[in-house]
Amino acid sequence: MGRRLWLRPPADHAQRAVWMRAHPFEWLEVSTYPATYSAQRIARAIRSGDRVAVSRHYGPAGAFETRTTSTEGGTTVHARFIGEAVNG
Template structure:
């Protein structure tokens, strides 16, 4: 019988991007996605600052770095800001 995955609330990308901008080079868990392709799509959007709704918070392109890891619940996306820190 298939294992039922626990549903997580959607990631607050605006909040996560702001935190990373004020804590440059520190990795932050963005969210865990049950489907690997979803996690990779999110990670790519963060790196490129695509014009996808969630990714607009991560511009300009190249300002963020991402990594993905497999977990029991799916694939987790971590990101960090590698541009200049924004003074809050």
């Protein structure tokens, strides 16, 4: 029997953002989502630094990169901190 993702605990985004800031340019698995659209929505929110509940830890916009990969259990989001945006 396969792994049941709906039993998987939610990602601790605050903890992951802190780790990534301490380890710039290193990819970290954020979480695996059973639906591709959910993974893409989270990845977009992380990149944009949108102030919604999940991504409030990832601002400002452009400070993080993301990638998604298809896995046996769904779609996995990875992210990395690339630096704070610089304003002119």
